[in-house]
Amino acid sequence: MKKFGYILLVMLAAAATVGGLLLKDNIATRKAEAKQVVFKLVDLTEQITDPATWGKNFPRQYDGYRRTSERTGTEYGGGGSDTLATDKLKADPRLVTIFDGYAFAIDYRARRGHAYMLDDQRTTKRVTQKPQPGSCLHCHAANTLAYRKAGLANGAPGTLDDPLISATGYAQLQTGFVKVSALSYSNATQLVEHPVACVDCHDPESMQLRVTRPGFLNGIRALATSTDPVPHLPSIEKWRAGDRQSPYDPNQLATRQEMRSFVCGQCHVEYYCGPKTTLFYPWNNGLKVEQIEAFYDSYKFPDGHRFYDWKHATTGAEVLKAQHPEFEMWSQGIHARSGVACADCHMPYRREGAIKISDHWVRSPLLNVANSCQVCHHFPEDEIRDRVALIQDRNHALLSRAEDALVALIQTIGGAMKNGATDTQLKSARDLQRKAQWRVDFVNAENSMGFHAPQEAARILAEAIDYAREGEIAVLKIQQ
Amino acid sequence: MKTLLVIWTGILAGIGGYTFFYANGLSYLSNDPRACANCHIMHEQFDGWQKASHHAVATCNDCHVPHDFIGKWLTKASNGHHHSEAFTLQNFHEPIQIRPGNAAVLNANCLYCHRDYVREITAHRTPNAEELKCVHCHDSVGHGPRR
Numbered sequence: 001m002k003k004f005g006y007i008l009l010v011m012l013a014a015a016a017t018v019g020g021l022l023l024k025d026n027i028a029t030r031k032a033e034a035k036q037v038v039f040k041l042v043d044l045t046e047q048i049t050d051p052a053t054w055g056k057n058f059p060r061q062y063d064g065y066r067r068t069s070e071r072t073g074t075e076y077g078g079g080g081s082d083t084l085a086t087d088k089l090k091a092d093p094r095l096v097t098i099f100d101g102y103a104f105a106i107d108y109r110a111r112r113g114h115a116y117m118l119d120d121q122r123t124t125k126r127v128t129q130k131p132q133p134g135s136c137l138h139c140h141a142a143n144t145l146a147y148r149k150a151g152l153a154n155g156a157p158g159t160l161d162d163p164l165i166s167a168t169g170y171a172q173l174q175t176g177f178v179k180v181s182a183l184s185y186s187n188a189t190q191l192v193e194h195p196v197a198c199v200d201c202h203d204p205e206s207m208q209l210r211v212t213r214p215g216f217l218n219g220i221r222a223l224a225t226s227t228d229p230v231p232h233l234p235s236i237e238k239w240r241a242g243d244r245q246s247p248y249d250p251n252q253l254a255t256r257q258e259m260r261s262f263v264c265g266q267c268h269v270e271y272y273c274g275p276k277t278t279l280f281y282p283w284n285n286g287l288k289v290e291q292i293e294a295f296y297d298s299y300k301f302p303d304g305h306r307f308y309d310w311k312h313a314t315t316g317a318e319v320l321k322a323q324h325p326e327f328e329m330w331s332q333g334i335h336a337r338s339g340v341a342c343a344d345c346h347m348p349y350r351r352e353g354a355i356k357i358s359d360h361w362v363r364s365p366l367l368n369v370a371n372s373c374q375v376c377h378h379f380p381e382d383e384i385r386d387r388v389a390l391i392q393d394r395n396h397a398l399l400s401r402a403e404d405a406l407v408a409l410i411q412t413i414g415g416a417m418k419n420g421a422t423d424t425q426l427k428s429a430r431d432l433q434r435k436a437q438w439r440v441d442f443v444n445a446e447n448s449m450g451f452h453a454p455q456e457a458a459r460i461l462a463e464a465i466d467y468a469r470e471g472e473i474a475v476l477k478i479q480q
Numbered sequence: 481m482k483t484l485l486v487i488w489t490g491i492l493a494g495i496g497g498y499t500f501f502y503a504n505g506l507s508y509l510s511n512d513p514r515a516c517a518n519c520h521i522m523h524e525q526f527d528g529w530q531k532a533s534h535h536a537v538a539t540c541n542d543c544h545v546p547h548d549f550i551g552k553w554l555t556k557a558s559n560g561h562h563h564s565e566a567f568t569l570q571n572f573h574e575p576i577q578i579r580p581g582n583a584a585v586l587n588a589n590c591l592y593c594h595r596d597y598v599r600e601i602t603a604h605r606t607p608n609a610e611e612l613k614c615v616h617c618h619d620s621v622g623h624g625p626r627r
Contacts, residue, residue: 006485013488020495026568027503034520339625351574354520375575 219281228286
């Protein structure tokens with residue numbers, strides 16, 4: 001009996017020893033995690049556009065980047081099947097009336113992840129059924145190398161080995177950008193292989209953030225020379241207060257935190273990319289909806305005609321299409337004013353072992369509330385989601401009313417034309433359609449359902465409803 | 481058999497002792513803020529504290545551990561156990577969040593130094609009232625601005 005007692009004790013002691021060793025092992029693992037080691041497997045240059053090559057040195061970031069191919073959806077964004085995103089025209093038939101005569105009435109779908117941007121552009125009916133210019137590539141591909149090659153072929157100085165952030169690199173980029181934009185889309189798209197990739201936002205030597213989109217570099221320079229207050233972009237305010245000897249260059253002057261928004265603002269903005277002139281960002285007066293509108297109204301195409309995106313098929317009004325002005329809308333919101341960058345919510349920091357990385361699976365913060373929101377907002381996830389839902393539901397209801405008002409105006413003008421109203425009589429109603437259309441679309445095309453700046457979105461929609469109903473009154477006055 | 485048991489116990493004590501030493505176990509008995517960042521999960525908090533306004537006047541323990549002897553060691557024991565378990569099993573919520581008991585300790589320590597300045601605010605507090613948390617507004621004093 002005593003013998004069994006001893007055996008039991010020995011077994012217990014053995015188990016405790018194993019436990020102790022396991023704990024020692026666990027601590028060793030945790031300690032090893034804290035030794036951050038970067039394995040440099042390949043030398044990266046400006047000429048490597050394939051993200052898989054960059055991914056050899058930065059596997060964690062690359063893993064996240066690749067996950068942008070996963071289908072995600074929230075109440076108001078994304079969704080659809082693995083092969084096709086949600087059809088917005090089916091979900092909201094009013095859009096067919098609103099975009100009558102424009103390619104968006106043919107094919108208009110909810111967004112998919114970054115991984116699809118080039119494929120989706122190549123296959124949308126907007127491109128396959130209507131010829132589009134090479135400008136479209138500006139924001140749908142890793143295009144710096146293609147631009148620089150085209151620039152060098154057209155007389156820009158330097159070589160491909162120059163850093164992009166240099167006088168010669170910039171010259172190559174801008175020259176090539178103009179040339180490639182003027183090509184047909186089917187020709188231009190053969191110059192690129194990948195959707196947005198590492199090289200578009202990172203310096204290959206230092207991994208520092210940088211902006212490479214020629215349209216953004218030109219647009220932000222124009223914004224800097226405007227008088228629109230931009231307290232959320234301190235480097236611009238600082239440049240304005242200085243001697244202004246050299247133009248504002250975000251790659252030289254912006255803070256790291258500003259760059260964490262600028263890299264996204266390279267593309268998530270309003271711009272003109274049609275065939276009549278080279279792509280540009282309309283920020284010369286400022287970032288607000290009416291400042292952009294005023295710039296468009298004063299802008300003349302090379303043929304002397306006032307700026308417009310398309311002529312509405314029902315009403316004959318020359319109207320505007322908003323792209324996806326996330327950067328502009330965010331600029332009017334409380335998060336921007338509090339110094340929160342795009343990447344803080346859409347690419348929040350996360351921990352792998354002891355390594356802190358920004359999540360390169362760019363997606364809606366609603367899919368990642370803990371890392372995105374709870375860093376600052378110390379409330380349960382459900383409560384945070386409810387707050388967002390409240391804002392978005394309200395915005396959605398107001399947006400729906402604004403669309404109703406715009407559709408009513410379009411039908412009213414169309415009816416008056418059938419009754420023989422003249423262009424002179426309809427001028428004021430058509431101008432009001434242009435104003436209402438611009439505002440409805442500024443909120444509708446913006447990917448946050450009002451969240452990026454709730455009060456600003458409501459202000460814009462209120463103006464849209466007012467302009468649309470004023471337009472109907474203008475038509476009524478003709479008929480009297 | 482007895483000799484064997486003694487040897488086993490010795491080995492166990494040796495391994496246990498070495499593990500304790502390897503894990504810098506003694507450092508946890510100190511007030512050195514670096515001890516709190518032994519586990520890498522606290523690196524951000526430690527970095528933030530070095531850049532925050534209270535860096536010059538308060539260490540981790542000044543804010544996060546009660547100032548009386550019994551409270552201090554009970555809190556250290558409770559947090560020590562909780563943190564070791566969480567960090568070993570890696571089963572905690574991220575971003576890490578302060579627990580209600582520790583938040584109460586924290587607020588009491590704000591008052592430990594600043595009571596004279598906030599007498600008007602705290603004077604009429606009833607025992608059941610929801611306690612007003614200083615860091616609800618002054619959230620950057622300990623660990624700097626939010627990242």
